[in-house]
Structure formats: structure tokens, C-alpha cells
Amino acid sequence: MWVYLIEIARRGVPALLDTTPQQGMLMASLVIAIVRVAAVTLLGVTVVLWTHGFGPSLGL
DSSP states (O other): OHHHHHHHHHHHHHHHHTOOHHHHHHHHHHHHHHHHHHHHHHHHHHHHHHHTTOSOOOOO
16 A cells, blocks of 8 residues: 555656656655654554543443
8 A cells, every 4th residue: 555655646746746756756755754653643642542541432
């Protein structure tokens, strides 16, 4: 899945922002890195909140 996302970003960012392919690859890599960091951060926040009792009630 990440391979397709990287390929779409690599081709789309230079066309969208009217930049060179080298700058587009750099920007696409930066966007993908930020999204991955945000996903891991959200996962960590979810774990912390669930351990403090803010999770769903599963009826167990």
C-alpha cells in the first residue's frame, strides 16, 4: 500500500505544485513522513487514553 501511495505522491506533487521532479520527490517524502508520524502519535494517544479508562465499554 505504501508503495502505491509513494508513487502517486511522487507523480502528483510536481504536477500539482508545478515544481521539478526532484523537489516534488522531496515534498512527497516529507508529506508521507508527516502522515506516518501522525498515525503513530495517534496510536500512542489512543493507548494512553484507553489505559486511563477512556476506551469503549466492551461489556466484559
